[in-house]
Amino acid sequence: MLRPDELTAIVNVGDDLELHGLHISPDLDTITYTVAGAIDPERGWGLAGETWHAMEALGRYPRARAWFNLGDRDLATHLYRTARRAEGATPTQVAAEIGAAWDVGINLLPMTDGRFRTMLVLADGGETISFQDYFVRLQHGVAIEAIRFEQDGCELTPAARSAIERSSVVVIAPSNPLVSIGPIRALAGVDELLSGRRDSVIAVSPIVGGHALKGPADRMMTELGIESTVAGVARLYAPIASTLVIDTVDADLASDVEAAGMRCVITPTVMSSPDASRSLALACLAAGR
Amino acid sequence: MLRPDELTAIVNVGDDLELHGLHISPDLDTITYTVAGAIDPERGWGLAGETWHAMEALGRYPRARAWFNLGDRDLATHLYRTARRAEGATPTQVAAEIGAAWDVGINLLPMTDGRFRTMLVLADGGETISFQDYFVRLQHGVAIEAIRFEQDGCELTPAARSAIERSSVVVIAPSNPLVSIGPIRALAGVDELLSGRRDSVIAVSPIVGGHALKGPADRMMTELGIESTVAGVARLYAPIASTLVIDTVDADLASDVEAAGMRCVITPTVMSSPDASRSLALACLAAGR
Numbered sequence: 001m002l003r004p005d006e007l008t009a010i011v012n013v014g015d016d017l018e019l020h021g022l023h024i025s026p027d028l029d030t031i032t033y034t035v036a037g038a039i040d041p042e043r044g045w046g047l048a049g050e051t052w053h054a055m056e057a058l059g060r061y062p063r064a065r066a067w068f069n070l071g072d073r074d075l076a077t078h079l080y081r082t083a084r085r086a087e088g089a090t091p092t093q094v095a096a097e098i099g100a101a102w103d104v105g106i107n108l109l110p111m112t113d114g115r116f117r118t119m120l121v122l123a124d125g126g127e128t129i130s131f132q133d134y135f136v137r138l139q140h141g142v143a144i145e146a147i148r149f150e151q152d153g154c155e156l157t158p159a160a161r162s163a164i165e166r167s168s169v170v171v172i173a174p175s176n177p178l179v180s181i182g183p184i185r186a187l188a189g190v191d192e193l194l195s196g197r198r199d200s201v202i203a204v205s206p207i208v209g210g211h212a213l214k215g216p217a218d219r220m221m222t223e224l225g226i227e228s229t230v231a232g233v234a235r236l237y238a239p240i241a242s243t244l245v246i247d248t249v250d251a252d253l254a255s256d257v258e259a260a261g262m263r264c265v266i267t268p269t270v271m272s273s274p275d276a277s278r279s280l281a282l283a284c285l286a287a288g289r
Numbered sequence: 290m291l292r293p294d295e296l297t298a299i300v301n302v303g304d305d306l307e308l309h310g311l312h313i314s315p316d317l318d319t320i321t322y323t324v325a326g327a328i329d330p331e332r333g334w335g336l337a338g339e340t341w342h343a344m345e346a347l348g349r350y351p352r353a354r355a356w357f358n359l360g361d362r363d364l365a366t367h368l369y370r371t372a373r374r375a376e377g378a379t380p381t382q383v384a385a386e387i388g389a390a391w392d393v394g395i396n397l398l399p400m401t402d403g404r405f406r407t408m409l410v411l412a413d414g415g416e417t418i419s420f421q422d423y424f425v426r427l428q429h430g431v432a433i434e435a436i437r438f439e440q441d442g443c444e445l446t447p448a449a450r451s452a453i454e455r456s457s458v459v460v461i462a463p464s465n466p467l468v469s470i471g472p473i474r475a476l477a478g479v480d481e482l483l484s485g486r487r488d489s490v491i492a493v494s495p496i497v498g499g500h501a502l503k504g505p506a507d508r509m510m511t512e513l514g515i516e517s518t519v520a521g522v523a524r525l526y527a528p529i530a531s532t533l534v535i536d537t538v539d540a541d542l543a544s545d546v547e548a549a550g551m552r553c554v555i556t557p558t559v560m561s562s563p564d565a566s567r568s569l570a571l572a573c574l575a576a577g578r
Binding site: 019021022023053054055056057058060061062063065072073074075076077080082083085086097098101102 | 308309310311312340342343344345346347349350351352353354361362363365366368369371372373386387391
């Protein structure tokens with residue numbers, strides 16, 4: 001088995017936002033809280049047993065931007081991150097400190113220490129909005145026509161580069177390929193790093209039976225002209241990963257995955273329990289070794 | 290009687306601080322919550338019925354600066370202020386918005402829209418620290434040797450200037466004369482404005498029986514060589530106010546107040562109940578008219 005400290009997660013920060021003066025890193029926090037066993041399992045974000053007194057009180061102020069929910073205990077993480085960033089700590093340092101405070105064991109790395117923002121161009125009118133505006137404020141209920149990454153001078157961090165270079169297996173998690181994995185790939189050199197060791201890069205399809213298990217990945221793919229199937233996913237990942245892990249419900253599309261240039265592993269991919277998650281992880285490691 | 294909108298409070302912002310990325314204005318908030326009837330009457334700051342989940346959660350992070358307590362509902366005020374300032378609203382606008390949200394009725398004005406910070410030079414070693422470092426972190430348990438105001442380009446706001454010019458009576462509240470009233474007086478032109486209408490400027494002594502009712506005003510005065518009596522207060526205020534209102538316990542010092550150049554009104558000044566506060570306010574108005 002893998003020791004926790006042998007596992008490194010390289011995490012998208014394109015969803016980060018500044019709100020009320022606070023620096024918020026939703027993907028890092030979600031992974032921290034999840035690995036710590038503190039996530040709210042129903043919502044899939046924020047802390048279990050959370051209270052919302054600050055948000056409720058914010059409702060008193062008519063001009064407040066109260067559409068992004070911040071729990072009272074979760075606020076502490078944003079206060080801490082904001083304070084440490086103001087003191088000069090890098091996002092990488094702060095993520096490590098927060099991970100240590102939650103005793104996560106694994107290495108949690110933001111993909112970059114620079115300011116990277118995922119922006120979405122709406123189909124209706126062409127307005128460009130931030131990821132959280134799209135995802136939370138508009139509840140991803142509008143069609144997009146393009147994704148833009150604002151990333152002046154952003155680089156993959158040395159720690160993240162080293163993890164990609166040295167790990168025996170790289171697993172591309174079943175995240176949204178366009179707005180969760182896409183930002184990492186948009187950093188200079190990442191696709192080259194991965195294609196250089198493509199044999200041991202394993203992707204897990206986020207599309208199961210033609211649909212995303214959660215979130216708008218399927219619609220976004222369709223809106224951008226990408227087939228919302230495991231074959232569509234395979235065409236996105238073929239340049240950088242040798243193998244696509246697909247769910248058993250998609251077994252009949254295995255030949256399409258292979259036609260796109262990827263090996264295909266067929267196994268249950270829905271992480272409905274810790275056992276199911278463990279089996280999937282072991283299948284990924286086996287495929288990469 | 291005075292209608293609420295006939296009353297304007299010009300408020301010290303030298304105690305303001307930036308913490309965790311948030312802009313905190315303790316004096317404005319204390320007055321807002323007090324006038325709104327929402328203040329915690331025991332503590333004298335923050336909201337009644339407050340919870341502390343964010344602060345408790347901040348304790349998880351070893352490097353967090355958790356010495357300044359921020360209640361969960363109170364945090365909303367700081368989040369709102371910080372967001373509005375980032376959007377370009379002036380402190381004056383934000384104070385009015387927060388006051389309106391709490392339905393305070395009176396006009397609440399920060400003394401300046403600039404960045405003004407009260408700094409204290411410690412007697413032991415000469416280190417210079419911020420007001421909140423002194424007042425909250427060190428629990429004002431150290432001697433000071435000087436007060437310094439950082440106020441590059443700060444000006445009394447036009448609204449505050451107009452209030453001083455147009456009000457029939459100006460009352461200097463029984464606040465700390467050095468670090469609560471002192472910052473307002475340190476703005477260019479304020480002492481001149483007040484001395485120009487000195488007959489209707491009435492000060493209430495914060496020193497009763499030789500001591501401050503709360504806070505370190507008496508010790509600070511002594512440490513800076515100012516007698517901690519109503520006579521010491523009179524010597525501070527004589528240039529700008531015609532009249533000092535002193536408590537009945539200090540009646541025997543009335544001649545010392547007059548010797549310092551101020552008329553003296555002797556009346557109960559301890560605001561132990563709404564009725565006592567009302568009587569004191571009426572005495573101030575009568576003295577100024």
